[in-house]
């Protein structure tokens with residue numbers, strides 16, 4: 646990605662190479678139109694579940710920095726994380742799941758670009774789930 650930014654002289658991108666939670670905490674309230682959480686680490690073992698990025702504290706932090714009407718997009722190819730995310734997000738009153746039919750979470754959004762991890766998952770036969778939530 647850094648190569649592409651340099652080669653194409655793209656100057657409106659900032660890269661923070663550390664724990665994203667510190668960066669989110671430094672952002673002002675209601676400033677972001679969209680947040681992408683792409684293939685978060687699934688932390689399969691039950692005793693590690695509290696490390697999953699989709700958790701109440703991180704969702705509170707993301708809710709604070711998103712504009713009302715903004716979007717939180719979470720993509721995972723992992724069936725356990727898919728179920729985990731669906732349950733954690735159903736518990737929220739500040740996010741609305743935008744899906745109206747199964748195709749809405751099974752099909753990539755029109756502006757979708759596969760990440761390296763998404764391509765790997767596709768090659769290995771795992772299907773992505775595209776969660777889209779509107780910040781209320």
Ligand SMILES: C[S@@+](CC[C@H](N)C(=O)[O-])C[C@H]1O[C@@H](n2cnc3c(N)ncnc32)[C@H](O)[C@@H]1O
Pocket residue numbers: 663664665666683684685686698760761762763
């Ligand atoms: C499965 S990889 C997906 C990478 C990339 N998003 C993609 O789709 O190709 C998960 C990545 O999340 C990063 N990560 C996990 N927790 C993080 C955090 N708190 N802040 C920033 N990055 C984090 C890990 O270092 C790892 O690179």
